[in-house]
Amino acid sequence: MKLYNMVFYFISGHGKGWAFSSVDLIKRFDRQQIDNILSDLTKDKKIRRVARGIYDYPKYSEFLKKELNPDIDEVARAYARKFNWKIEVSGDTALNILDLSTQIQAKYIYLSNGTNRSYKLFNNMEIEFKKAPLKDIGFKYKESSLIVQALKTLGKEHITNEIIEKIRNQIDFKMYDKILNDTKTSTVWIYEAIKQICKDNKK
Structure with missing residues (x-):
């Protein structure tokens, strides 16, 4: 099988929306050839360059008849893998990603154990990484971090049935049971809310 096809199958195997850099490929493929193949895949519109050194396998909306914006959380985690950072989504960004904020955000903020950096994406969105203590970095799944940070930012008194829904x-x-296990050491009121969110996994 041609290396071009092998690289594309590896990328597409992660599913639509996956964001990555060449760092995600170097364990499997020859570093000297990766950049050329990524360039060719981009020209062939099989992948998309969303920022310098960062690509994604874009999702396509049949309804809108166009490719959707990059998954911000996927892009942030691609940067984290590239620089070997640990990251944690900020509360306001978690609210936006989970569609709990009415504000349209042009800048998404993540806390990091790396240096302060900011990156512009091709669609004028921006990801900023701020060096800060990471309090909830122990979560295994990104969904866990998103939910916990969103709930903490909203506050116990603002958790309504509408928010839960x-x-x-x-x-x-399919993530419900994993999230429940992942977040069981969270603050009691947060975990009670998470149990409401993940109460039905028999859909």
């Missing part, structure tokens, strides 16, 4: 609608039901 909105978050539930953003989470793949």
